[in-house]
Amino acid sequence: MSTTDRAHDGSCQTLAAQLSRRARESPDARAFTYLDGGEEVGGTLSFAELEQRARSVGAALRGAEGERALLLYPPGLDFVVAFFGCLYAGVVAIPAYPPDPGRLERTLPRLRAIAANARATIALGTEQVCLAAQALRPFAPELADARWIATDTLSEVSDAIEPAPLRRGSELAFLQYTSGSTRAPRGVMITHANIADNAAAVARVTGLHEGATTVSWLPLYHDMGLMNGVLMAVHAGCHSVLMSPVDFLRKPSRWLAAISRYRAMMSGAPSFAYELCARRVRDEERRGLDLACWSVAYNGAEPVRASALGRFADAFASCGFRPEAFAPAYGLAESTVYVASRTLAGKPRVSMFDAHALADGRVEIASTNARATTLVSHGIAPAHWDLRIVDAVTYEERSEGRVGEIWVHGPSVGAGYWADEEATAETFSARIADGRVSNGPFLRTGDLGFRHDGELYITGRIKDVIVVRGACHHPQDIEQTVESSHRAVRPGCIAAFSIELGDEERIVVVAELEKDVTPADAGAVVAAAQDAVIAQHELAVHEVVCVRAGTIPKTSSGKIQRDACRCAFLAATLERLEAP
Structure with missing residues (x-):
């Protein structure tokens, strides 16, 4: 057995x-x-x-x-x-x-x-x-x-x-x-x-x-x-x-050196770690690496970014690293950890979707790069699990090509939250509104996503979604746009969120700058970020706040705590970097 x-x-x-x-x-x-x-x-x-x-x-x-x-x-x-x-x-x-x-x-x-x-x-x-x-x-x-x-x-x-x-x-x-x-x-x-x-x-x-x-x-x-x-x-x-x-963060090459030295077949980390290695591992450190043994390079715990995968693959191709080793994965603690991943055959699937359609809950391949959101497939869940895309309000199942909340049923789903019956009932006991009691109970992940060609794509967290003039915008998309707008912005260290101003929702972006950047550069970063968000998303940013490295609050696993950042902004406790 x-x-x-x-x-x-x-x-x-x-x-x-x-x-x-x-x-x-x-x-x-x-x-x-x-x-x-x-x-x-x-x-x-x-x-x-x-x-x-x-x-x-x-x-x-x-x-x-x-x-x-x-x-x-x-x-x-x-x-x-x-x-x-x-x-x-x-x-x-x-x-x-x-x-x-x-x-x-x-x-x-x-x-x-x-x-x-x-x-x-x-x-x-x-x-x-x-x-x-x-x-x-x-x-x-x-x-x-x-x-x-x-x-x-x-x-x-x-x-x-x-x-x-x-x-x-x-x-x-x-x-x-x-x-x-x-x-x-x-x-x-x-x-x-x-x-x-x-x-x-x-x-x-x-x-x-x-x-x-x-x-x-x-x-x-x-x-x-x-x-x-x-x-x-x-x-x-x-x-x-x-x-x-801490030893990895101080010297990222240590991670890759250990993989090379011990001939590891599997290792992985969130996207920021791959980005960090591509930026900070020096040429002389790369020359001693042999990464041909690395056949499973999993990537999870935060949004998987195609740009980070591409930069890492290019930076370490000479060390024997193969992009086919990338294994983007989706999971959460409520399901022990693992939910879905791609099968290890070929490179990860990267697709460009129409950003405006996604904001409306529809999935369409982008016709032009200017209106595109690039997403990485997270593959499929195990065959004996039941993964559905569901409307978070009506609890009706959504068909392929529609965005909804990811629901999961299977033997890896935890027994609930300790000493919290109300939250357990809300999160672990969901039922699809089709009149069939046999469907479930499901775990409500709180994550938004969709299926495309049978594979799972993640678009963001329900509670982080920014709603402007009735359209939904995922903060990760805005953050990635700001990251690409200026070389001084630290990758993976941006928080986008909304605030109420009068009767309107306004967008605020907090961005950490590289350590060698001076306050005098802040003005250029603000202008570049605002222009990029307008061009890419047709959204006006109410305020771009530049801060020092290490300012933005993160969870123990490195996820951006947008709500904590919003609170710090509203309380005026952020230490700003501003042009003199």
Whole structure:
């Protein structure tokens, strides 16, 4: 019986049981490698070593089955050990990130919100994190009563806990808190059946297999980083090479060097990372790279931009990178992570659609570039899932060629939001208005898209849509236009949103400028952005605000928080770069 079949019949093999099997059958096979500074090996774990350490953590958690445990770790292998320790003990893991002492005003509120919502009774971390947390107690009362366990100080114990090989598929495995791009984070309840189905779907579409190698710098507390950096290593029996997101951002070539060095077949990131590599990896760094091994370059977590893919492919063609490796993917935490991706045959499909038709909810191929919106196909969902395009107001299904909300039904869809019955009913229990009770329940993704030639295209988020004179405009389209309007604008660092002025909706754009740009250049950027938006979208921009790099708020996964940016604009707290 396959993993997916077990998920359907009410029971499934847990990842903890899969780890134990791999530890028996391939004890010395390398499971994880962590690169200190993104370059030097800082730690490794075989499957047997991971199992032994995870069972020791499980022993420390004995008697806490069903309780919730925050996982507060800096990048490294201690997180991996703690996650599997929770699975062994039947404790619900909550991947999070320890607050940054230098940015408490931005990082502590999210952790407090998660701790309060989850009612976590346990906090796992390194000894350093646990000691530092004591100073935070006056500022985070939600953590005051938690039982803190420094897992890196635990010794191997003779009575280490044994994993339960089978659990009901509906049993809760972990809480994945959403990134909160349009609202406060919510804890998605991910079950053992969800993990089994989603991991199997990822393995099928990517061809990931036992003995293969993957590389990831994505945060492990984020759904895409957790699945592709941690869970797939045990599910598929492959070797996962990990590094810190900060080490990648400081020197993007480290990511590509790791892929080349370890001959990774799969790695990926949001669009901004491909853009960053194309811009910042120097010629001398490229000369030492061999990327011919990289057969699955997934791209997700934010809008997939054709321009970023093209620039990256051109920049690294001499290193053996093939554009056929690109695998644009669509997913969200509410569906464990993965929903759809293209099949790995040929280059990703890129199409140009009429921008005005899309604003009216229709899908038409553009007749001229001036009126075009370029979109990348996200392929198809697994065959045993049900993906529909639905009118978000009437709940009627929309035919191919019409824009609507993406709804999903399938065994990867989570059990709902933790401790939020109202939001769970609203988001996870939708029914199509055709009178057939058998259709659903569906997950309402909140994302807008359409099918064209049978493949899925994403146009934006419902709550981010800008409505001007009755026409809908997606902020991503306006942001991409502004990005292309002037060399001083930082790619992927623009926020477009609307404000009410009198009785009208007006468009505001906030754009970060490159670090070497002076305030004197701001005037030219404003003029170029306004002209470009008028020419491309026939829209007048009420105000273009230029700000320094790092100003625009983003989620933990790098998504632009447009609502937070709107609030900062209205509160006049943005530090503007203006021409003298």
